[in-house]
Amino acid sequence: MNPTRRRRLWFVLAVVVAASLVAVLVTMALQRNVAYLFTPAEVLDGRAGADVASGETRFRLGGMVAKGSFERPTGSMEAHFMVTDGDALMPVVYSGILPDLFREDQSVIATGRMRDDGTFVADDVLAKHDETYVPKEVADKMGLAHEKHNVDMSAPRAEEGVR
Amino acid sequence: MLPEIGQAALLLALLFAVLQGVAGLAGAARGREELAAVTRPAALAQLVLVLAAYIALTLAFVMQDFSVKYVADNSNSLLPLVYRYTAVWGAHEGSLLLWALMLAVWNAAVAALSGGIPWRFRARALGVIGLVAVGFLSFMIFTSNPFERLLPAALEGHDLNPLLQDPGMIIHPPLLYIGYIGFVVPFAFAIAALLEGELDARWLRWSRPWTNVAWAFLTLGIMLGSWWAYYELGWGGWWFWDPVENASFMPWLAGTALIHSQAVTEKRGSFAGWTVLLAIAAFSLSLQGAFLVRSGVLTSVHSFAADPARGLFILVFLAAVIGGALVLYVLRAPKFPEGRAFAPVSRETLLLVNNLLLASACAMVLLGTLYPLLADALDLGKVSVGPPYFGTLFIVLMAPLVFLIPFGPLTRWQQDQASRVMAMLAPWLGLALVLGVIGYFMAPQGPLKSAAGVFAATWVCFGTLRFVWSRLRANGRAFTPEMLGMVLAHMGVAVFVAGALLVEAQNVQREIPMHPGDSDTIGRYEFRFDGVERVQGPNYLADRGLVQTFRNGKPLELLHPEKRAYASGGQVMTDAGIHGGLFADVFVALGEPLGDGAWAVRLQVKPFVRWIWAGALLMALGGFVTATDRRFRRIPKERT
Numbered sequence: 001m002n003p004t005r006r007r008r009l010w011f012v013l014a015v016v017v018a019a020s021l022v023a024v025l026v027t028m029a030l031q032r033n034v035a036y037l038f039t040p041a042e043v044l045d046g047r048a049g050a051d052v053a054s055g056e057t058r059f060r061l062g063g064m065v066a067k068g069s070f071e072r073p074t075g076s077m078e079a080h081f082m083v084t085d086g087d088a089l090m091p092v093v094y095s096g097i098l099p100d101l102f103r104e105d106q107s108v109i110a111t112g113r114m115r116d117d118g119t120f121v122a123d124d125v126l127a128k129h130d131e132t133y134v135p136k137e138v139a140d141k142m143g144l145a146h147e148k149h150n151v152d153m154s155a156p157r158a159e160e161g162v163r
Numbered sequence: 164m165l166p167e168i169g170q171a172a173l174l175l176a177l178l179f180a181v182l183q184g185v186a187g188l189a190g191a192a193r194g195r196e197e198l199a200a201v202t203r204p205a206a207l208a209q210l211v212l213v214l215a216a217y218i219a220l221t222l223a224f225v226m227q228d229f230s231v232k233y234v235a236d237n238s239n240s241l242l243p244l245v246y247r248y249t250a251v252w253g254a255h256e257g258s259l260l261l262w263a264l265m266l267a268v269w270n271a272a273v274a275a276l277s278g279g280i281p282w283r284f285r286a287r288a289l290g291v292i293g294l295v296a297v298g299f300l301s302f303m304i305f306t307s308n309p310f311e312r313l314l315p316a317a318l319e320g321h322d323l324n325p326l327l328q329d330p331g332m333i334i335h336p337p338l339l340y341i342g343y344i345g346f347v348v349p350f351a352f353a354i355a356a357l358l359e360g361e362l363d364a365r366w367l368r369w370s371r372p373w374t375n376v377a378w379a380f381l382t383l384g385i386m387l388g389s390w391w392a393y394y395e396l397g398w399g400g401w402w403f404w405d406p407v408e409n410a411s412f413m414p415w416l417a418g419t420a421l422i423h424s425q426a427v428t429e430k431r432g433s434f435a436g437w438t439v440l441l442a443i444a445a446f447s448l449s450l451q452g453a454f455l456v457r458s459g460v461l462t463s464v465h466s467f468a469a470d471p472a473r474g475l476f477i478l479v480f481l482a483a484v485i486g487g488a489l490v491l492y493v494l495r496a497p498k499f500p501e502g503r504a505f506a507p508v509s510r511e512t513l514l515l516v517n518n519l520l521l522a523s524a525c526a527m528v529l530l531g532t533l534y535p536l537l538a539d540a541l542d543l544g545k546v547s548v549g550p551p552y553f554g555t556l557f558i559v560l561m562a563p564l565v566f567l568i569p570f571g572p573l574t575r576w577q578q579d580q581a582s583r584v585m586a587m588l589a590p591w592l593g594l595a596l597v598l599g600v601i602g603y604f605m606a607p608q609g610p611l612k613s614a615a616g617v618f619a620a621t622w623v624c625f626g627t628l629r630f631v632w633s634r635l636r637a638n639g640r641a642f643t644p645e646m647l648g649m650v651l652a653h654m655g656v657a658v659f660v661a662g663a664l665l666v667e668a669q670n671v672q673r674e675i676p677m678h679p680g681d682s683d684t685i686g687r688y689e690f691r692f693d694g695v696e697r698v699q700g701p702n703y704l705a706d707r708g709l710v711q712t713f714r715n716g717k718p719l720e721l722l723h724p725e726k727r728a729y730a731s732g733g734q735v736m737t738d739a740g741i742h743g744g745l746f747a748d749v750f751v752a753l754g755e756p757l758g759d760g761a762w763a764v765r766l767q768v769k770p771f772v773r774w775i776w777a778g779a780l781l782m783a784l785g786g787f788v789t790a791t792d793r794r795f796r797r798i799p800k801e802r803t
Contacts, residue, residue, distance in 0.1 A: 003504040004504060010507060014515065015519065018523055022523045026527055026556065029555055030530075030534065030548065030552060032552070033549035033552035034547070034549070035546065035547050036545065036546050072755075074761075075678075075758060077676050077757070077763055096763075097674050097752070097765055100734070101734070101735065
């Protein structure tokens with residue numbers, strides 16, 4: 001083999017090895033770290049799957065914090081609230097500091113697992129920075145729920161930020 | 164009146180950009196030097212006009228002209244003066260104007276400083292930049308006009324997003340944009356070289372300092388963003404693998420690879436095609452970053468309001484840039500000269516591995532960032548990719564890269580003996596291993612990560628110094644700014660790795676309820692909560708916590724973490740109290756009131772966290788120093 005060819009061979013070999021290594025690692029890592037977004041109704045009626053309902057799979061719960069549902073015993077860090085998608089309510093418990101924009105009647109995405117008693121135990125709660133902003137993925141899913149109930153999305157809900 | 168002047172200036176700038184693009188490319192293609200000569204004054208005129216537009220918008224903010232929609236949306240009569248200047252880039256339209264201004268600055272700089280370059284090549288490069296400017300300016304004028312009037316004028320504005328009312332925000336976006344858009348220069352030079360068809364290494368020598376400066380600015384911009392997130396978001400994290408962070412990180416990775424491959428191609432002629440591809444990739448990734456941030460397709464803390472028309476425009480622009488560049492590449496790349504052959508043990512091989520790893524890391528981040536979009540399009544559900552995906556893979560890909568750093572500068576071009584290089588480095592590898600083991604046993608927690616951090620930092624630091632030593636000892640061989648820049652950047656990697664791994668290993672975080680008078684201890688540090696007081700700021704009302712910190716029982720600092728409620732819009736913002744130190748930061752953030760005077764408080768001790776930013780600072784410094792090397796400005800006389 002002349003030097004040019006040998007160099008090319010090296011190059012191609014290195015690329016192939018690196019690419020396949022990366023492909024394998026990436027697939028493995030993606031599988032392990034992807035978290036799906038579900039709304040309370042999807043979890044309760046089984047559309048989210050048995051693994052989600054049983055608490056085996058970690059997932060993201062999206063929806064609005066139900067009005068009047070927030071409770072926190074005096075002096076305790078444990079916050080209780082309900083997340084709703086218009087169809088169903090899901091009790092959520094979270095121990096820790098809530099984000100600045102966490103508020104009743106605002107959209108929220110909580111990451112965690114289901115507990116046996118049907119409560120969602122969150123280890124991470126996200127509320128978005130802009131008060132009129134609803135994460136697009138939550139808005140999409142809630143839009144579906146509202147269409148089903150013939151809720152007029154355009155007028156009053158728009159003020160609350162559902163686009 | 165002023166907004167109309169700004170508007171007119173933008174339209175004129177667009178005309179000059181069209182002129183620059185057409186005159187540059189047509190003049191070079193037809194061989195008409197007098198036509199191509201138009202490009203330089205056109206570039207300078209654009210700078211003057213875009214600057215005028217920028218000043219017009221700034222004045223609208225300073226004078227609080229709420230008849231301009233953008234001003235009414237993003238400022239407020241209570242907004243402090245300094246933030247009226249920075250509010251200009253507080254949202255979509257204005258940040259686009261800033262972006263256009265930065266492009267105009269780079270454009271004018273290339274026009275002014277490229278005197279020694281053959282006219283035809285210069286005309287082509289300026290022509291390409293002109294076309295990019297056409298894209299940016301028409302995007303702004305047709306989809307996101309910052310000068311749009313609001314009739315009747317608003318009596319009072321909304322407010323600048325409180326998160327952006329912060330000193331860090333004054334310089335973070337401009338630096339980031341300078342870096343992003345700076346990759347237009349290597350891109351334009353690469354396209355000019357492809358158009359020229361005569362692909363020698365000269366164009367690389369001219370584009371190397373530009374690439375280094377753009378890369379250094381991007382490094383500074385990312386560093387400041389990380390620093391800002393650290394003290395402003397109240398979580399105490401320094402990197403979140405958020406889609407927008409990723410959008411700035413991908414061009415950085417491609418740019419880092421580009422800096423190294425440009426060096427190989429310029430000096431040895433190898434990897435010429437790859438270098439051109441990387442130059443295209445770095446700029447395309449910058450544009451793609453703009454697309455991700457501006458179109459609202461990704462959910463992120465940075466997203467401004469979404470607008471499909473804008474997304475579509477950027478997508479078409481992106482397709483034109485990437486598609487056009489790649490078609491040109493396919494047509495012309497086979498004509499690339501073969502570089503000189505090299506052996507498996509050589510600096511070329513090491514730099515090849517460097518490029519493969521950086522490119523893989525970039526592809527990995529790209530996949531993770533776009534995967535939610537892909538999954539949505541393929542109806543696989545709404546997913547998010549967690550930080551562990553990025554964290555794990557990034558460490559796996561970067562560990563070999565960091566390990567190989569000391570070998571690079573010491574290994575000879577073309578061919579070398581592995582034993583010769585190993586003999587020089589073996590003692591330092593031994594030292595690093597010993598210190599790593601000591602780190603393992605000394606670490607209060609996370610021994611493996613701590614050991615890895617100590618080992619990697621020592622190894623890179625002393626391995627790099629070994630190169631400096633052997634270079635200084637060799638008589639008559641100059642130590643060039645290019646080498647100094649490389650040494651600084653590699654030392655920056657050592658400092659960064661030490662900071663990143665040590666803080667990840669030894670960070671302690673606690674979220675607890677505290678009553679006034681309560682104390683809590685983390686390691687050598689003690690926190691005493693002395694209650695909360697009400698404070699009136701210029702445009703907000705704050706709950707200010709009083710937290711006295713102690714180290715080894717001695718008072719350290721009285722920290723004032725704040726929870727601010729802004730007068731307009733009622734947004735609430737956390738402002739952390741931080742005692743910074745070379746070896747550890749003490750971090751306190753206020754949560755919510757829990758009743759009975761008790762507050763939820765987040766306490767953190769973050770060892771070596773500052774080293775992360777110090778390392779990035781060194782890397783950026785390295786980029787600037789490299790660019791000062793006079794070799795890049797020497798114009799070869801043999802061929803003109």
